[in-house]
Amino acid sequence: MSSLFSTSSPPPPPRQFTPSPDSLFSYIETLQTSSSTSNPNFGDFLDSGTGSHSLDWLVKLENEGCLKSWKAVTADTKMQNSVIAKLKSMKLDSVGQVLIGNWASTSETTANNPTTIISHNTGKLLPDSKFDAILADYLIGAVDGFSPYYQDLILPRLKTHLKPGGKIYVVGLNPIPDTFPGDGDIICEIRRLRDACILLAGHRCYREYPIEWIERHMEQIGFECESKRFPILWSKASTLRQVNVAKSKLPLMKGSVRQGMAKEIERIEKEVDRIFEGGNKKIQVGFDYVVAGTLLEDKMEE
Template sequence: MTIAAATTAFCLSGLFLCNGLRLNFSSIARPTMALTPIKKIAFSDTLFEHIEEIQGDRPWGRLLDAGTGLHSLRWISTLLHEGSTVTSWSAVTADEGMRKSVQSEARGLGMLSDEGSIGTVLIGNWQDEMTVLCEDELFDTIIVDYLVGSIDGFAPYYQDLIFPRIVRHLSPGGRIYVVGLQPIPDKVGNGDDPKAQLVCEVRKVRDACILLGGHRCYREFPADWINRHLARAELEVIETKKFPILYSHSAIVRQINVGRSKLSLFPNKELAESMRITLDKLETESKEATASAERGRLKLGFDYIVAAELVA
């Protein structure tokens, strides 16, 4: 488990329009035009490395990042080297601020250019049937990277429909990789380090602050829920892998800071002040708990990858 992945987890159009043909992998063409040179970046993430391992020699083809962010976009940039099997990429977000930052990052990395590129950043909501995101487009590989946990903020109660919606854009034989965070429990389990209870407490207080600030919390779903819903969307699950999470003091403080950032939005000052004291106390406890933990990290829960295919 990389720290980057743990951090993302805890927090918390297509230029290649489909021509209506449903293509199999054997018919994926390599791009004929030379790709714009893409900036090489230092990128390391255990989860994406594992996805690359499962993918093996299989071409990426037309690639969709169904819930994009800077991290998944940067990973895509690492696939766009010479001889890449990515024939096009599309990155979708429901958030205008995210669209702007992903677009600007993509430009900076040379993934989008005026001379022509094989990629695009799209704004839209999978729930919205009026604008029909990615209409008539098919993809060979779809990445669903921490999308499900964030749906509650953009399309509340739509989680059970997200896979049938996205699968409409998966070509027969195509593959989907779902990355997510196993929900942090209210209490540590029997086999867990009791000190990791602090992570559970931080999660509760952070979410209470988000709610009192009038915002919606992330709502993560467990790996078995993902498995069930992929099967309901007629996908065949080929692998589920868990990646234990190790929380450092700084990763925990980032979550405490999410809580702090909501205090000014609270309905009254007394409530905000007592929550501020609670958050400060959690920070002190985190420092103590991590200082005495192995390698300064508290182990709790896991991220997961579920890989599934649409049988041709």
Template sequence: MIYKIIEQWQADIPWGRILDAGTGEQSLTWALSLASESITAVTGSQDYYKELNQNLKLSENQQLIVDNWTNNSLLSEEIFDTVLVDYLLGAVDGFSPYFQNNLLHRLKRHLSTEGNLYFIGLEPFPDYSENKGDQLLIKLAKLRDACILLAGHRCYREYPLEWVQTELVKNGFEIIKTKPFFNQFGMPYVNSQLNVARSKLPFIQNGKLNKEISDHTQTIEKEIETHIQEYGPISFGFDYLIQAKRRKE
């Protein structure tokens, strides 16, 4: 849905050279479907790099790079007509802690004068909600993050739409369009988050704590499943899309 809106906003403007700044299978598959001059996709994960190379076939003018935007020499001389920032900011804390404020400035170097930057993000969940369904999803997110931290790993950290808009302007961008996409969460989403939590249990060495977390995970799963069976998918929160250009000096 979000990619379709990007295509509508792009209209008849050529895609030119595309940079997928924080690539994944969905974003790269979509980028490969476009009539572009070239595609450069960057991931900070060796696992994603191997998986994407196995699953997707790239041509001569399409390249996949495993690197980190903290590396100042990464694509240092390259300029692109379309820059896709697809949930990258939220993932930064997992790969380059405290680099969030510098990311947009870093990417601006690679956007052509008339090019488009498309930023996709997730509005962070609040700490609490009076709505029962919303609160169940908040509990699920906190459980997932607790498991990640107890495993000794780093959580992703999402940023609000308002914060991103402010940072884009600070870093010399002009915001062209913004659109929220309101979410409905069903069991596929719930199961994906439970799978993340459970995948961290082998890293938690305290046996008693491990069992208590495992039991708590089952309890939350049953609570959410019962709620969704009775009331349907939970309408909660939103993702957002921003189109921005370099501000003319």
């Protein structure tokens, strides 16, 4: 496969490294920094489930000289269009490549020509490619929407693409609980409402997995893990974004069901207004996490 970008001209000198403003990515940068340098070194890097947020981070890391090369994969057609638009603003001598593909499928597409399918004799995405570090940024929860019931296979699949001593960084959202004391229970209500609307629209829900599930499955396949939790502070704006996901599904529902769910959404919006009256209130419910796994060399072939 040819590279997506020309590499004929030398890259510009890297800028001075600055930590990412995203606390989860900043934590990963810290883990990837050796004691002999203040800059993280990711080597050959794979973003196994890319989006606009992680792609911005990759561009930052490349510009600051933290990457030898990188590849990014997305299976979402809407994200594909976003990725293509973003690539147009990137420099032409980038060492990166974005692929449109599914980890459970047998083909891939380059982002600059999404109508051309590139098949492999192995029947796998990225055959024989090996990386020093792999990012799975909210990928495990999103897998259910593209490859249902593949969650227990995605980590062993990514493991085959790690070099000896390589690291994988799994970023995820711990499942929102069914109930929560006090005003925080509105977040649980909204999660139920959002998921109900997604299902009634005939779509699949994002299925989060708890940090213990991730750690257990990574350790079972030979990773030595360390992890960190990042509490979520919900504002009125971030809460209403979840309500708007539910609202966006209403046109896909049938008449009486749509009317009933619209009334429930209206009730929830009024409750949100009451709880967040004044505009500056924050409610802590749940947490995001990063699980960093180092692949032990004696577990490479298992």
